[in-house]
Amino acid sequence: MSPGTPLAGAQGKAPPDGLPTPRRYYAAATVLTGMSLSVLDATIANVALPTIAADLNSPPSAAVWVINAYNLAVVTMLLPMSAVAERIGFRRMFTIGLALFTLASLGCAVSGSLLQLSLARMVQGIGAATLMCMFGGLVRNIYPTHMLGRGISINATTVALMSVLGPTLGSFILSVAHWRWIFAVNLPIGVLLMMGLRFLPEVQRNTARMDYVSALLSMAALGCFISGVDSLAQDVLRSLGLVAVAILAGLLLVRRSWGQTAPLVPIDLLRIRPVAFAVMASACTFAAQMSSYVSLPFYFEHVLGRPHLEVGLLMAAWPLGTGLIAPAAGFLSDRYSAAVLSGVGAGAMVLGLLWLVLSPLDASNARIMAGMFVTGVGFGFFQTPNNRAMLSGAPRQRSGAAGGLQATTRVFGQSFGTALVAIAFSLSAAHGPSLGLMAAACCASLAIVVNSVRIARKIGQPGA
Structure with a gap:
């Protein structure tokens, strides 16, 4: 078989x-x-x-x-x-x-x-x-x-x-x-x-024989890519070598998977337009999230001069916003277009991140927490409709592959966001936190672009 x-x-x-x-x-x-x-x-x-x-x-x-x-x-x-x-x-x-x-x-x-x-x-x-x-x-x-x-x-x-x-x-x-x-x-x-x-x-189970070659190529591609981007700021040559191996393994993997009905790397799902758009937008926002999470403690301590205890309190405003908006996002995502809702969420993330970067050095904690809260609200408002589009766009019998694709996209985006911060700090130790937050804002802006294309292609269709 x-x-x-x-x-x-x-x-x-x-x-x-x-x-x-x-x-x-x-x-x-x-x-x-x-x-x-x-x-x-x-x-x-x-x-x-x-x-x-x-x-x-x-x-x-x-x-x-x-x-x-x-x-x-x-x-x-x-x-x-x-x-x-x-x-x-x-x-x-x-x-x-x-x-x-x-x-x-x-x-x-x-x-x-x-x-x-x-x-x-x-x-x-x-x-x-x-x-x-x-x-x-x-x-x-x-x-x-x-x-x-x-x-x-x-x-x-x-x-x-x-x-x-x-x-x-x-x-x-x-x-x-x-x-x-x-x-x-x-x-x-x-x-x-x-x-x-x-x-x-x-x-329903997939009775196809397990493709062990594709599994090994997938492990090599993702493992080498993540290791490569993580070491970019320390050893450029080693990093480029690992990324080159990752690209080669990825190309071989795509070629092997292209004609399969239910491939290990779910290329069949990426041919479904709502799923493909959701994957691209998700990678961008998780890169923005992790760039922010890594940069913000340095930004609060070294740029704004906040003590450790205050840093923890300021950071808590993000998940608070995400948690409070999630039920509303879930309710709306069952009724309205994922592209519109996700675009609004990504826009709120950009607004909140710029609010933080452009805050004066003597900004009050209330002002900083407001920016963090808005960013968290945007992140929460984005995730639910986008994840719904990714999961519901796939056939139910491929729900396992869709779940794996969702988790892989999240980890990939977060790893890329961490690498962006490492590059920012290697460019300038003094301005690294601010550059990292700007990189996060750029990633969230790319998510807006992806959702704008989704709206232009299938405006008004739920799950578009």
């Missing part, structure tokens, strides 16, 4: 439109908790790096691999794991991912050296990728179509809050317990989540 074999059940009866209540609530709670764990662990260990380095007798530069190992595993495994999920079923794949993540968390907690910890974090990242690649597809099959926007808004709010709460929760755990508890806290939650697995939906 070739990699291009059609999906199983594609000609059978149509799948149910969402889960009935109360099963829908239990399934949603299981997915949200799993999402919280995987997103939290991407940042929760950041604040513990100095403590970990000292306790394990390792240099701080080597301790960074506690973070890098996790992130690289996530970004390289998202697409292969989404392909596996379509073949063995979402429920079974979620079980595997949760078990892998929980056992790796135990491995992190008992590690006796930095090498052991980094290897355990890599396995934990594979488990997280196994979970992340299914979130979009699970949401698509948990909620009925008329409630899909609201379901996505709940997920978007969860991701936004967990992304920011990671360092805060890590600091709290360090203040009351040993650093090993940063990882050990996942164990009881993982065991509890096992009880919710039976409520998850089953989706």
